[in-house]
Amino acid sequence: MKMQTKLKKIFYFTFLLLFLTGVFYFAIEIFSSSQDDLNNPFSRTKMWTLRSHSILGLWFFFLFGHLYSKHIGPKLRRDKGKKSGLVFFASLIIVCITVPGLFYITDDHLRDGVAKLHTYLGIALIIPFLLHSIFKIDSKSKR
Numbered sequence: 001m002k003m004q005t006k007l008k009k010i011f012y013f014t015f016l017l018l019f020l021t022g023v024f025y026f027a028i029e030i031f032s033s034s035q036d037d038l039n040n041p042f043s044r045t046k047m048w049t050l051r052s053h054s055i056l057g058l059w060f061f062f063l064f065g066h067l068y069s070k071h072i073g074p075k076l077r078r079d080k081g082k083k084s085g086l087v088f089f090a091s092l093i094i095v096c097i098t099v100p101g102l103f104y105i106t107d108d109h110l111r112d113g114v115a116k117l118h119t120y121l122g123i124a125l126i127i128p129f130l131l132h133s134i135f136k137i138d139s140k141s142k143r
Helices: 005-031 041-075 082-104 108-124 126-134
Strands: none
Touching (some): 005 108, 082 108, 108 126
16 A cells, blocks of 8 residues: 555655664764753753654654554555565664664663664664665566
8 A cells, every 4th residue: 555645655654764863863973062051052962862863763753653553564565665664664663663772771881772773773774775765676566
């Protein structure tokens, strides 16, 4: 089942915002000082970027559930786009599974590992997204 144009636009826009806020937070985390002083503009920006990313993530999670019932589930029975879709789907699932670990794991070493997995896989997620959604890399028919 092909995604409706309105749903596709909402999904793409949400994915783009979620990706950009995640990358922006990662950049701030790398280039800012390690102190979290609220008078530091980097700290306030980092805090609001993380909040925005979290809220967008909740919306995306809802949207992802809707997308599964309307697009992913029916498409699993067909061959066209299945490989790239499964890679994208599996990557999204792993990123989603790491989210509770970011908040609830108490061991600092383990939480840092989960944070790195979430961050790096989240950044790398753009590749399967582009291959599946934009370039339709494993489609059998010419469009």
